[in-house]
Amino acid sequence: MHYYFVTGTSRGIGKALAERALQEENARVIGFSRQQSIEHEWYTHHAIDLAQVSDLGKLIDSFFIQLTDAERIVLINNAGTLGDVKYFGSIADTQIDQLFLLNVTAPAILMNHFIRAYQAMEAERIIINVSSGVSQYPVDGWSGYCASKAALDMLSEVAALELEKQNVQNFRVYAVAPGIVDTQMQTDIRKVDEQNFSRLEKFKDYKSSGALDDPSQTAEKYFYLIDHPEKFQEVRQDVREF
């Protein structure tokens, strides 16, 4: 059996990833988001606000249960937010807090418990953190978002290093940038005020010129990596290079 734990499954890339996983005959998908939009015999939903770390702490032991028939177990930390697109000096403090809780703290907690639960198993195990190209360079108005994705990349690097140091086999960790994908997040980007984000026109052009990928195409690329981890040695990956 293949088990997929995916955050942010109510829409966008996370929904496409969950739906792609459910195309496999032997898949069980466990999804996490505040809303639920997938109904399927082999899909289990946990309605949770992942930025509420105390709720996550209370529930987490019920997520990563013993999976004695598992051949593959995958955690995809996909849920994320752009946060308050503003320059420093104007950002609401609570928004800074919420962004890092969702984009960094929740994935770190989920990784911690996933590794604890499944480290000693023989099944193939993969953690994928959905990163962004902007983990590598600054974008004005996106301070928290860029920094959170850089942090997620480093969480992935350290987890991979630790598994290697402990000689854990058959367990990979990746931080994978998805490219530019036609989701609610892109719609939200196009609504921000240009004085808070100098790249607004460029992002509007991506949409009008058809440069945005469909989430199902993106999910297909993530599954190419999941199905062929031997082809992907580096922790940091970008689907645009596949």
Ligand SMILES: NC(=O)c1ccc[n+]([C@@H]2O[C@H](COP(=O)([O-])OP(=O)(O)OC[C@H]3O[C@@H](n4cnc5c(N)ncnc54)[C@H](OP(=O)(O)O)[C@@H]3O)[C@@H](O)[C@H]2O)c1
């Ligand atoms: N779209 C792009 O071009 C692009 C580019 C680079 C990276 N990414 C990354 O790809 C990932 C998915 O983005 P997307 O474009 O698919 O975004 P999206 O359409 O806005 O979807 C975000 C998902 O995250 C969930 N989510 C948001 N806040 C949550 C919370 N507090 N607790 C639990 N779940 C929450 C949402 O569900 P609920 O609202 O139901 O909770 C939704 O399912 C993100 O990590 C994003 O940074 C996207």
